[in-house]
Amino acid sequence: MKTRSLLLAMSIVASAGASAHAETISVTAFGGAWEQAFRECYVAPYEAATGNTAEVTVGSPSQWVNQIAANPQDPPIDVLVNLMDTAAVAIKDGLVDPMTVEQVPNLAKVPAAFTEPLQGYGTVINFGAAGLGYMTDRVPNPPADWMAFFDGIIAGDYVATLPGINVGSTTPTALLWNLFDLMGVPLDKTDAVMEKLVAMKDSGNLVFYNDMNQYLTQLQSGEADIGIYWDGRAWTAKDGGIDKLNFYYPQPGGIISPSVIQKVKNGSDEGWNFINVLLSKSSQECFSQKVGYPVVNQDVVYPEPLASRVPSYKDVRWPDFAGISKVMPEWVDQWNRTVGR
Amino acid sequence: MSGSHSVRRPDLGLIALKVYVVAFFAFLMAPIVVVVIYSFSDMAYTTWPITDLSLRWYQRMLEYRPFMSSLAFSLQVAVAAAVLSILIGVPAALALARSGSRYAEAVMTFLLAPLSMPMILLGVALLYYLSWMGLGVSKLSVVLGHTVVSLPYIIRTVAAVYIQSGRSQEEAATILGAGRWQVFWHVTLPMVRAGILAGAIFAMLISLDNLPISFFFAGPDTNTLPVVMLAYQQNQFDPAIAAISTTQTVIAVIMLLIVQRLTGLHHIIGQKR
The missing domain is CATH 3.40.190.10 (Periplasmic binding protein-like II)
Incomplete structure (x- = not known):
């Protein structure tokens, strides 16, 4: 009886100790x-x-x-x-x-x-890394590099979709920083980049998406043929049934x-x-x-x-995240004044 | 003689009005109908046209733990916020509706102020204020936050009903010897009961749909359905979000039908009959 009581006491202490540590x-x-x-x-x-x-x-x-x-x-x-x-x-x-x-x-x-x-x-x-997702039946020869993609919008080679200013995780890096980087413009000099965006918008060959699902809807409905998107999302969409969707990283590389x-x-x-x-x-x-x-x-x-x-981290481009966070209010302001969507 | 055979011309104005009303409601309802249709899609993405119908996204909704746990928590918060709003709002509405004070209108406006305030601002302010009070991210904080935004609906409906009903019945009861408590229990409360019920159900609907306040108080045990839906939708694009939205819509419609059955929706929209 004494042994049983001792064992019981020990088990209580042990369980109490275990729960105290958990x-x-x-x-x-x-x-x-x-x-x-x-x-x-x-x-x-x-x-x-x-x-x-x-x-x-x-x-x-x-x-x-x-x-x-x-x-x-x-x-x-x-x-x-x-x-x-x-x-x-x-x-x-x-x-x-x-x-x-x-x-x-x-x-x-x-x-x-x-x-x-x-x-x-x-x-x-x-x-993940941003690149271009496109419908293979409507864009048989997608542009090899990013700048050719943006120029192709203005030239009317296709209708493109870009993230609107509300897509916080995508627009600052995959679109805006990307353009600043490609055009060799300092992050605080917005004029040239905004002019480029306005030229794209004024061409009539550009639509915007404001959430990640809208992008897929635009491509499937024919509202857009090609646009900036994320690799993992694009491959998941393709594997999920959007067979004509393809994805790649234009030169000089995807954006992480x-x-x-x-x-x-x-x-x-x-x-x-x-x-x-x-x-x-x-x-x-x-x-x-x-x-x-x-x-x-x-x-x-x-x-x-x-x-x-999957891309190697050495092949993707790393935006200047700290620099972007400093100039983002100015970018948003300029975007609202010029692009407006 | 020819005047006796006058042909009744169709009222073009009336026809145009009917067409306009139908088009207007179609415009309002179309997004909801599309969501409901998508919820029965068999596709992994929101594609159109839908080729096969399926309940797979309702099954996914049931299997995805955060959907169900947050729905249960949202319903608890909605009930708690409605009860708290009744306890605070009914006495305030009764007092202000009969008050002769020149400040009564100002106080009423103050109590209805959350309706006109940007919710996101209210959410941030409540997070820092309730944290400063030591409540932090807790169930109580969520309930208090939802009570702040639910309260105006109770006050508004109860005050509207009470003002419409006039003073004569309460005065008659008092003349016949009823005490203040008896007047309240046997006369005032039955008069405003419809307003309380309508306000409470509308407060629950507002709570169930609230994102900006819930967003800042979401934790492992305090996640409401709209916050989980937002997080899901940001990272996934299958029609499960349509299934849970449809479920939420059904709950809201049932609650509105209850209001209509018990009191009539005119108490909520403030329309006199």
Whole structure:
């Protein structure tokens, strides 16, 4: 009887100890298939390895950054999935911690190109690249380079669709920075780029899309023949049944759009472990195969057709994200005054 | 004699009006109808024409955990915000509707102010204010935020009904010896009950559809359906979003039918009968 009581007491103490150690952390994720892959490839292995729980908040970076900024001493989020522009805001406002190999050993498997743009306050975890999606039956000979694409709109070679100013994740980089870069114009000198955009608009061969689904509708309905889009989305659409859609990166290359991860300042230190599991080869391989985007662990091997579709990070162009965030208000103002949509 | 065989000419004006009304409603309803049709598509993308019909996106809607959990949470928030709005709004509406104070109109305007404020601004302000109060991103914060935007609908409908009903019945009850509480319970409350119900259901509809406030308070346990729909739509383009939108529309229509059945929609739109 005494032994049974002792065993019972020990089991209670042990279970109490285990529950005291088990921690719940809060992580963020983009919605849809991205979130499902995130749970399966990152959250599940983390929970299995640590016995902790990672609660996932689905939403948007501007929402999360505001929530952290409103509660900096007791943030509701421990690990923040982000985009480059809002990641820069989080760094500038001191909302995130610097990330080192000591805290995240798997960071050693990530090329410096993915951490340097974040000044060490996080790392890219996967990326897409903008290129041109087009309908093969209406554009038999798509332009080989970006400038020829823009000139082709003015010449009337096809009707193109471009992201409107409200497509925050695409327009600043894939369209505006792209034009500044191609034309060799400093980011704060907007006149030449806006003139080019107005010339495209005035040609009558240009329409705009204001969400990612509208782009596909425009191409399928015949409203547009070709336009700027993201690789992963284009391939998913093609595989999903839009057979005549094709995608490529015009010269001098696609424009990168990275997803970023950051550990929130004053958030749980368990966040480091979560990020470490996320950056492991097996987790990253799983995620890339689920969502069709390249990841950053350099040991990851891609199966076909992913291997022949994903670009190397060395071949894509990296916009000046910090520079863009400084001039963006001026770009929006000039866009509204000239292009107007 | 020929005048007795006068032929009635078609009223062209009336015909034109009918055509206009039909066209107007078609214009209003078309986007909703398209969404409903797409929700039964078998295609992985929103393509037209739809070749095969299917319930696969309703199945996807049921399988995608955030849709169902956020729908359940949205319904809870809508009910809680409506109840809180009733508790705050009904006494305020009754007091202001019968008040002789020259400030009553100003106070009423102040209480209806959330209707005229940009919701996104209200959302940011509430996030920082409630965080400063220590509530942060919590269920209570979401309910309080939704109450702020639901409250005007209760106040407006209850005050409108109360003003229309006049004072005579309450005065008669008082003359016959009823106390203040008895007058309220047996006379005033039955008079404004229709307004409370109509306002509450409209407040729930406003809450269910709210994105700008919910957006800033969304966490693992506090995500509402519109926030999840936005996040889904930003990253995925299958017709599951049409299926959940159709479900949400059905819920809204059922609630409006309940209002119409119980009190009439004229209480909501402020139209006299």
